[in-house]
Amino acid sequence: MSEEMNKEYFKKLAKQLMFELSDEESEDIVKEFETLNKQLALLEKVNTDGVEPMVYPFEDETTFLREDEVTHVISQEDALANVKDKIEGHFILPKVVK
Amino acid sequence: MEYQATIGIEIHCELKTNTKMFSGAPCSFGRKANTCTNEIDLGQPGTMPCVNMEAVAKAIEACTALHLTIDPLVKFDRKNYYYSDLPKGFQITQQFHPIGRDGYIMIHTSEGEKKIRINRIHMEEDTAKQFHLTSKTLLDYNRAGTPLIEIVSEPDMKNGEEAQAYVEALRQTLLYLGVSDVKMEEGSMRCDVNISIAPKGSSTLGTKNEIKNINSISNVGKAIEYEIKRQADLLDRGEEIHQETRRYDDKTGETILMRRKEGTVDYKFFPEPNIVPIRLDEKWIQNIQANMNELPEEREKRYAETYGLSQHDIKILIGNKDMSEFFEEVMKSAKDAKNVCNWLLSDVSGWLNKHGETITTTKLQPQNLAKLIAMIDDGKISSKQAKEVVDDLMEGKDPEEVIKERVLNKSRMLDSLIP
Amino acid sequence: MIKEMAKDVANVKERCQEAYQKAVVLQEKLNDAITLVDPSEQLESLPEGGLFHGVPIALKDNVSTKGILTTAGSRILSNYVPVFDAEVVTKLKKEGAVIIAKASMDELAMGGTNLTCYTGPSLNPWDTKRMTGGSSGGSAALVASGVVPMAIGSDTGDSIRKPASFCGIVGVKPTYGRISRYGIIPYASSLDHVGFFTRSIEDACISLQALAGRDDRDMTSSYREVPDYLSLLDSDLTDKKIAIFGNVQDALTNETTKDLFTNLMKQLEKKGAKVDVFHFSEDLMKAMLPTYYLIANCEATSNHSNLDGIRFGVHEKGDSMEEIMTNSRTKGFGLLIRKRFVIGSYGLFEENQEKLFKKAQKVRRLIVDELNECLKEYDCLIAPASNDIAPLLNDTSRDELSDGYLIVENHMVIGNFSGYPSMTVPMGMMDGCPIGVNLTCRAFDEVTMFGIGKAIEDITGYKDLTAEVK
Numbered sequence: 001m002s003e004e005m006n007k008e009y010f011k012k013l014a015k016q017l018m019f020e021l022s023d024e025e026s027e028d029i030v031k032e033f034e035t036l037n038k039q040l041a042l043l044e045k046v047n048t049d050g051v052e053p054m055v056y057p058f059e060d061e062t063t064f065l066r067e068d069e070v071t072h073v074i075s076q077e078d079a080l081a082n083v084k085d086k087i088e089g090h091f092i093l094p095k096v097v098k
Numbered sequence: 099m100e101y102q103a104t105i106g107i108e109i110h111c112e113l114k115t116n117t118k119m120f121s122g123a124p125c126s127f128g129r130k131a132n133t134c135t136n137e138i139d140l141g142q143p144g145t146m147p148c149v150n151m152e153a154v155a156k157a158i159e160a161c162t163a164l165h166l167t168i169d170p171l172v173k174f175d176r177k178n179y180y181y182s183d184l185p186k187g188f189q190i191t192q193q194f195h196p197i198g199r200d201g202y203i204m205i206h207t208s209e210g211e212k213k214i215r216i217n218r219i220h221m222e223e224d225t226a227k228q229f230h231l232t233s234k235t236l237l238d239y240n241r242a243g244t245p246l247i248e249i250v251s252e253p254d255m256k257n258g259e260e261a262q263a264y265v266e267a268l269r270q271t272l273l274y275l276g277v278s279d280v281k282m283e284e285g286s287m288r289c290d291v292n293i294s295i296a297p298k299g300s301s302t303l304g305t306k307n308e309i310k311n312i313n314s315i316s317n318v319g320k321a322i323e324y325e326i327k328r329q330a331d332l333l334d335r336g337e338e339i340h341q342e343t344r345r346y347d348d349k350t351g352e353t354i355l356m357r358r359k360e361g362t363v364d365y366k367f368f369p370e371p372n373i374v375p376i377r378l379d380e381k382w383i384q385n386i387q388a389n390m391n392e393l394p395e396e397r398e399k400r401y402a403e404t405y406g407l408s409q410h411d412i413k414i415l416i417g418n419k420d421m422s423e424f425f426e427e428v429m430k431s432a433k434d435a436k437n438v439c440n441w442l443l444s445d446v447s448g449w450l451n452k453h454g455e456t457i458t459t460t461k462l463q464p465q466n467l468a469k470l471i472a473m474i475d476d477g478k479i480s481s482k483q484a485k486e487v488v489d490d491l492m493e494g495k496d497p498e499e500v501i502k503e504r505v506l507n508k509s510r511m512l513d514s515l516i517p
Numbered sequence: 518m519i520k521e522m523a524k525d526v527a528n529v530k531e532r533c534q535e536a537y538q539k540a541v542v543l544q545e546k547l548n549d550a551i552t553l554v555d556p557s558e559q560l561e562s563l564p565e566g567g568l569f570h571g572v573p574i575a576l577k578d579n580v581s582t583k584g585i586l587t588t589a590g591s592r593i594l595s596n597y598v599p600v601f602d603a604e605v606v607t608k609l610k611k612e613g614a615v616i617i618a619k620a621s622m623d624e625l626a627m628g629g630t631n632l633t634c635y636t637g638p639s640l641n642p643w644d645t646k647r648m649t650g651g652s653s654g655g656s657a658a659l660v661a662s663g664v665v666p667m668a669i670g671s672d673t674g675d676s677i678r679k680p681a682s683f684c685g686i687v688g689v690k691p692t693y694g695r696i697s698r699y700g701i702i703p704y705a706s707s708l709d710h711v712g713f714f715t716r717s718i719e720d721a722c723i724s725l726q727a728l729a730g731r732d733d734r735d736m737t738s739s740y741r742e743v744p745d746y747l748s749l750l751d752s753d754l755t756d757k758k759i760a761i762f763g764n765v766q767d768a769l770t771n772e773t774t775k776d777l778f779t780n781l782m783k784q785l786e787k788k789g790a791k792v793d794v795f796h797f798s799e800d801l802m803k804a805m806l807p808t809y810y811l812i813a814n815c816e817a818t819s820n821h822s823n824l825d826g827i828r829f830g831v832h833e834k835g836d837s838m839e840e841i842m843t844n845s846r847t848k849g850f851g852l853l854i855r856k857r858f859v860i861g862s863y864g865l866f867e868e869n870q871e872k873l874f875k876k877a878q879k880v881r882r883l884i885v886d887e888l889n890e891c892l893k894e895y896d897c898l899i900a901p902a903s904n905d906i907a908p909l910l911n912d913t914s915r916d917e918l919s920d921g922y923l924i925v926e927n928h929m930v931i932g933n934f935s936g937y938p939s940m941t942v943p944m945g946m947m948d949g950c951p952i953g954v955n956l957t958c959r960a961f962d963e964v965t966m967f968g969i970g971k972a973i974e975d976i977t978g979y980k981d982l983t984a985e986v987k
Contacts (some may be wrong), residue, residue: 005127017180018180021493045111048401051494052150054504055369056374056453058374059374061373061374061375061376061377062374062376062377063377063378063379064116064376065103065146065149065150065151065154066117066122066149066153067151068115068117068150068151069116069117069122069155070116070122070124071117071118072122072123072136072138073123073124073134073135074135076130076131076132076133079132079133079135079140079239085276086133087234087236088236089130089133089238090129090131090132090236090238091236091238091239092234092235092236092237093211093234093235093236093237094234095231095233095235096182096197096228096230096232096234096235096504
C-alpha cells in the first residue's frame, strides 16, 4: 500500500472501475475503511502458514468438456434487443480511440 | 555504435473449431454482424462459460508439434479490464497454468539453422470486432469468444530475418496441423513483437517497445528492421528510449507511436470461479497426438526418403502445403519426382500467378501433368511442344487428346493447302 | 400444499389468477415485487402433469426470465429483458409452474436488509414497520404473506436463510452445485447458491426435486442423482447427532431467543437425538465476516464488469466509450454497490491479493476444515438464525465490530464457504414476529437436513405459517 488511502485515492480507483464517486462519497469510504481495516486485522490474526487458498467450495476436478457442435445461436434481433440504437445489425459507440 | 537486438514474439492464433471457446455458438468469418452469437458471447448477466473440447484438442496438437510439455490439468483465470470489445469486462485466459510450457521450433535463415524457444502456449478467447467510422465505432460480436491460442516465444531472435523465419515456421506448422487458418490478412493469426536494443556485448537489456498491427509475414522483417534502426538512431543521438506501444504502418514502412506505457496495467488476475480444474485423460491426449496431421519437418524427411529431391526443392514445395499435396497426387501416376517438381514450381506456378489462380482453384488435373511429363520422357513430344500445350493443360484438358487434336488440325490444315 | 395443489387440475386458472390478484393488492402494502406477471399467457400453454402443475410461484429478480424484465434490484438493469431463461426457469416451466412475480431484492444481491432495491424496500408481512431481511426479501415476503407457496431466492452469505428467519418460513440453501446457476445474475460465484422459500418441509422436498440436477452449461453443477426427497423424508431423530453452534449460542443477547432455542434443543433430545455443543476457534469465528466480505466483494467486482450500458441495460450518454461506461455505471449503481466494488477491486490488486483476497481464501479453507471436523461426528450444526426478530426499517444501531454482529448475525456464511446444505425453519414468535433456527449438514445430505427440519416442524407446529398483512 504505497499510496495514501485518502479521498483522492478512492476517486482514482473508482475511475479505473468506470464509475465516479463524489467527494462526499469518497470521504465515506475513507471512514468505512477504518472499520474495514479493523475487521481485516481479525483476518490477519489467523495463522495461514502452509494453507492453500480455497478457490472453489468443492475442489473435485471434472473431466467434462463440451462437444464442439453448434447448439445455441440467437438471432441478430435478439442480440440487439436490449439496445435502442443500432446500425446495420451493429452495436454503436462513439469512435473508439485506441 | 553497434547494437544488438533482443526480440520476442507473441502470436495469437484463432483455432478452427465449429464453436466458440466457452459457448455453443458457431465460429465464423465474414458473416452478417451479430448473427453468430448467443447470450454467453454477449456477456449477458448470469451466463457461464463451458469449455470446448475441440479447442483443447487443437491446443494440445499445437503444443505437441512445438515440443511443449503439456499440463493435463486445465485451469482458467480472469484477466480484468474494461474495453469496448470485451463483453464481460474480463477475458477468460490461462495466466497461471498455460496448457503448454517450454517448447521450441527450428528456423532456417541465411546463417543456418537456429532453435527458437517457446515459453508457453495458453488458451483464451477472442474479443469482438470493431469497425471504426468517422465518428462512430460499430461492434460485431460474431468473433467474441472464438478460441485462441497465444504462443509466447523466448526473446531468442536477434534480427528481422530470424523473426520473420520464426513466424513463417510457426505459421506453417499450425497450417499443416490444421488447427487454424493462420491467415494474417484475415486476422486468424496476429503477431505482436517486442524489441529492445542494447550496445553490442552488453549483458543488460534495453527498454522494450511493443509493435502491433503487423498484418503480413513479409512486414514482420520490415517492421523489425525499421524499429531497430529507429531505436539505434535515438540512442546514437543520446536520446532515451521510452516503453511504448507502436503500430506498424505498412504504407510508410514506419512504426508509429500508439501510446506510452505508464507503469504496468494491473489486470487483477484470479482463477475463474465458474470453471473447476479439468483433468484431461492421458489416453485422450495420446490419441490426439497419434492422429495429428503430418508436420512440415516430417514431410521434409518423407520427401527426402521417398522422392530423393534436393533440400532446396523440398523446402520450396513444403513451403506451400497445397502445392506439396498436389505434387503427391501427381506422383501417384508419375515416376520422375525432380521433373514433376520442376514443372510445378516453374511452369505451373508461373501460369497460376499470371492468371490469379492457386493450386487449389486450378482446373489442372494431377494425372494430366504426369501424362505430359511421361510423353516427354518417352520421346512422344519435345519439351518445346510440351510447353505449347500448357494453357490447355491448365484448363483441365488431357495432353494426349490435345496433342492428337493438334496433329489432326495440322494435317487438316496441310490437306487444305494441297491444291 | 404443493403436492395437493399440483393434483388439483381443475382449479389451475382460478388459483393462479387469485395469486396474481393477491400479489397486486399486497404490492401496495409490502412492495415485495419489481414486476408482477399476469399468468394468462402461461396458463394457455401449460404442459401436462409436473410437480408444480398450475402452482403459482415467484422468482427473485436476479433470475433471468425470457421476455420478462429482470433487474437484479439495480437501476442499471431497470430496462433489461433477457432473451433466455435461467435453467431453474426452464425446469420449473417444465414442471408446470406459473410465474406471477419477479421479487424485490437488495441491489445485485449485495445486502442483508432488502433496503437497497432501486424500487424501494420490501416490508415484512408480519410487521410492516420491519424489514424482511435480504437479499431475497421480496421472495420471502411473497411466500410468508401466502401469495405463492414457493419462491426462488439466492444465497451468497445468508440471503435466503436470514429473511426466512425474519419472515417465519422455510428457507433452503442446498449444496453448492445441486441447482444450476446458469442464468442467475451472479454476486460471488464461489459463494452463490440458488435456493428457495416454502412454508413446509414437504414443499421444500418437492421444490428441490424439481430444481436439482446437472446442467452442462454450469460447469460447477453436480452430476449426482437427484433423490425423491419427499419419499425419503424421515423425521425420526433416533441416533441423529446434533451439534449446537457453541460460539453463536454464547454470543446471543436476546433472552427470548436463548430460551426458544434451548427449549427446542431439549425437544430434539426428547425425540431421540443426541445434542452436544461444538465450538469453533474464536479467531476463526471473528474472521468469518471479513473473509466473506473480501471474497464476495472481490468476485462481485469482476462479475459485474459486464454492466457497462453498451449491449444491454441503462445506457447513459457520453462522448466516448469511457464516458458512456462511466456515466452508465455511476448512475446505474447505488452508492453501496460502488463502495463494495472499490473494496473488491482493492483486494484484487496484484500487490494486495496475497494479504487480502488470497488470505481470505486461505481462512475460508481453515473455517471449512473445522466444519468438517464437526460434521465428521455430527449430522448437523444448529444455531438460531439471528439474535432477534426482523429489525425495524430505520434501525441503524448495529455495531459492526461486536461479537454479536460478527458472530451471531453472520455465522450462516459457513454454509456458503463450505457449499454444504443449510436451511432455516421457523423456531418461535416474539412480539408477533417470527424467528428461525438454522441447520447445516454434510454435502449433498439434504435428506438428513429435511428430516431434522421436519422433526423441528413437528415440534413447533409451524407449518404453512402465513402472515395476515395489516
